Amino acid sequence: MALKLVTRAQWGARAYRTPNGATPYSGRRRGIKLHYLGTPYTDRTHARCDDYVRQIQAQHMDGNGWSDIGYSFAVCTHGYVYEGRGLRRRNSANGNTTLNNQDYAILLLVGSSGLTKPTEAQLDGARDAIDYVRREGPAGSWLGGHRDGYATACPGDAVYQWAKAGAPRPVSEEDDMPSKEELYDGVMRYDGKMLSPWGTPDNPTWMAESVIERTAQGVHTLEQAVPKLAGQVGALAAIVAKLAEGGGLTAAEIQAAAEAGARAALDRLGDALTEGN
Template identity: 30%
Template sequence: MKIIARSGWGARAPKNSRDVIHVTWATRTEFVVHHTEGPKTQKVRAIQDFHINGNGWNDIGYNFLVDEHGTIYEGRGWLVVGAHCPDHNRTGIGVAFIGSNNPTALAEKSIRWLYDEACRKAGRKLKKRTHGQLYATACPGPRLQAWVNAGMPIKEEPPAPAPEPAIKIIMKGDVPQWPGRVLEYDPDESMMFGEDVRVWQAKLAKRGWKIDVDSWYGPKSAAVCRGYQKGTGLPVTGKVDRATWDMTWSWTKPSTPSAAPPPSCEPTTADEAN
């Protein structure tokens, strides 16, 4: 994650540079969560102006601030003594959510990231605290309070579904080669989709079967497949396996007139698709 540095949000210099007091990581023992108790849209610079002009502080009080989008702003930074919680400004890193008891998942994620980063830099676990646990205040509001009490859990985003492997059809002359997967329809599974389905559907349509050429292998495609398999003497499975795929392109009209009519001309079987 990225921290917007002071220069990035137009910070003014602390009132008196001699009052900027640094501590070391050995002094930091806790991480203190706040909210600003103001509008979510409040600019960090406006908060700083209020802390300096209104409260008479040397600088913005917090070490870091996080907005509703999860953007992190540098306040006094990791190791400068803040002005956020009496008696805990040397030991505690003060982090404020910009808002009033309305934290977002993105803000929580960033606050948690700051906490983990602080522990990493300190080389040990810091205590998870809220302003209200250390001082008589309602800050940071019940929602952030409950979240810190729960251990600052992060809602994991569900992993993106693995992309379907792109099916490429390799041609051998005019004949598309078996794509390597069996086309089948299972109502309990997501419908198969791809160029292989489209190519097979197009061939069947060309042969006179009533089939939508839409790249989706659904119940209608499976029904046409069963009809086609029946007509060509293949095991009737409704699945376009290698034998069915190859037959789709290798099947030729029987040379003798007494042979069964080609399945492509059998409207009764093709009608099964409806």
């Protein structure tokens, strides 16, 4: 699975406070601790996940007085990985300074009630986040929950059992069949824009309606060009066939063969379009 990372800039994170929010890790961490919200949580459309992550940051900074959102990363139920404090910045979610310095902190957006079990997409996203932190953090192979070394029910039984099993990816017969929402989320970004095949490095995203309009123009151009091209191909094929019979051709014979070939090609194209519809 490819990591679906949502950067701080993309989800609209506030700037963290210094100096505490900028405390770097001195080197490799022991591993990763998983977390849950510890409050009731109701699933939502992916378009509202950004709002919720901003809400968490506001609670941590304004309610708890922390320098930033507490977690290193957060994973929504749709499998997207939100950059919290990110790589190489000490988190504040594991209970105390020693524990925060020991392990990275990854939050799964599930609650103590309501939605308490992670979705398959979320487990895939969390697995991607774990692999990413181990590779780029860097972090060691240790994996557990907030409750390891600190008196708390976090990350809940479902997430904790998954962590202790080694965080396996979910097995599904439909793993290779993305949902409509996943396909949509795969191209949609923010402010109603999407990645465009006609984009440039300076302007990679277009408004969705602009992409649709450009696509429609391309389809219209093809609709006009295909019959003409098919006629030309048919005409050439008829001429070649006539030449293969041997002997010279008069101008009238060439014209008749071209017209017959064109009509036949257009008839075949019409039949194919009818069957396609």
